[in-house]
Amino acid sequence: MSPDIETVRRYKREIYGEYGGYYYVPMAEAFTVQVPVTVSCSYKKCLYCDLNQGMAFRELSLEEIAENVRKLRYIHYKPAKRFLLAGGNPFFLPTEKLLRISEAIHESFPECEYISSFARADDVTRKTPAELHALHEAGYDRLCLGLESGCDSVLAYHRKGVTSAQNLQAVHMLTDSGMSYSAYIMLGLGGRDMSEAHVEGTAEMLNHSSPFELTVVTLVLFKGAELAERVRAHEFHRLPPVDALKEGRKLLSLLEIHTVWNATHKTNIFPVKGRIPEHKELLLRRIDDALSEIDSQGLKQYELKRWRKWGTE
Numbered sequence: 001m002s003p004d005i006e007t008v009r010r011y012k013r014e015i016y017g018e019y020g021g022y023y024y025v026p027m028a029e030a031f032t033v034q035v036p037v038t039v040s041c042s043y044k045k046c047l048y049c050d051l052n053q054g055m056a057f058r059e060l061s062l063e064e065i066a067e068n069v070r071k072l073r074y075i076h077y078k079p080a081k082r083f084l085l086a087g088g089n090p091f092f093l094p095t096e097k098l099l100r101i102s103e104a105i106h107e108s109f110p111e112c113e114y115i116s117s118f119a120r121a122d123d124v125t126r127k128t129p130a131e132l133h134a135l136h137e138a139g140y141d142r143l144c145l146g147l148e149s150g151c152d153s154v155l156a157y158h159r160k161g162v163t164s165a166q167n168l169q170a171v172h173m174l175t176d177s178g179m180s181y182s183a184y185i186m187l188g189l190g191g192r193d194m195s196e197a198h199v200e201g202t203a204e205m206l207n208h209s210s211p212f213e214l215t216v217v218t219l220v221l222f223k224g225a226e227l228a229e230r231v232r233a234h235e236f237h238r239l240p241p242v243d244a245l246k247e248g249r250k251l252l253s254l255l256e257i258h259t260v261w262n263a264t265h266k267t268n269i270f271p272v273k274g275r276i277p278e279h280k281e282l283l284l285r286r287i288d289d290a291l292s293e294i295d296s297q298g299l300k301q302y303e304l305k306r307w308r309k310w311g312t313e
């Protein structure tokens with residue numbers, strides 16, 4: 001029997017209302033059932049970030065989570081197999097609590113195939129190999145890691161709170177536990193001054209990792225982020241969008257791993273996605289074509305044309 005539409009609307013308001021109508025979902029997990037477990041991020045120090053819009057960090061209690069799961073079962077009355085813990089970095093939660101959350105989800109959704117979550121590298125490295133193994137056994141998989149860069153100077157400048165070695169330790173621990181992961185990489189994060197080091201360090205780090213997908217985004221200046229002040233003070237020099245695309249091209253050309261290069265995020269001026277190494281040469285050619293188009297007509301014209309084209313597709 002299909003659920004009552006008014007009840008569904010009310011439940012959705014009750015479940016997601018605390019996020020203020022907006023919360024960030026990893027691109028690779030867009031089509032999951034999203035279970036709120038934390039509000040905001042436990043860290044909140046990254047210079048470029050304003051994703052949490054000033055909200056205070058809060059862990060939902062197990063009772064609140066169980067109640068949300070019950071309501072989600074009512075909304076998702078057809079089989080639902082893929083789940084995501086919603087919030088800035090829910091994998092920060094203690095293992096015991098994550099295990100209890102998994103139990104609640106599996107109890108209501110016996111068809112559940114995996115539970116994903118955003119995670120910082122240190123959310124992973126704080127757990128023991130045995131804990132990570134237990135979490136994988138309990139259904140956790142396809143974690144989404146915000147690695148952003150493999151260059152220590154870039155990570156330190158943006159107060160990421162981890163080094164590239166810790167990023168690598170996290171991905172190796174996940175692999176050893178059997179958990180797969182996607183990874184976010186941010187073009188332009190080194191600005192003009194650290195661009196080369198950012199690309200080289202990131203390629204080096206990624207070539208020692210094995211994400212099933214790379215989500216490639218471009219640095220965006222959020223009004224409320226501390227980075228905006230540093231840009232205004234001419235301390236951080238942003239990379240022009242075309243140079244960020246060139247950065248992406250260089251990074252892609254240096255990669256020797258098997259993964260999906262997904263640069264379709266709306267922050268990128270040229271959206272492109274494909275499997276590497278199979279489609280690497282094709283992707284590089286398409287980026288080169290876009291770069292020459294931009295060269296010949298200017299970025300503004302190119303963007304206008306692109307939006308017009310999308311509008312008619």
Ligand code: SF4
Nearest residue numbers: 041044045046049088
């Ligand atoms: S980028 Fe991620 S870890 Fe850093 S403050 Fe924002 S949500 Fe938290």
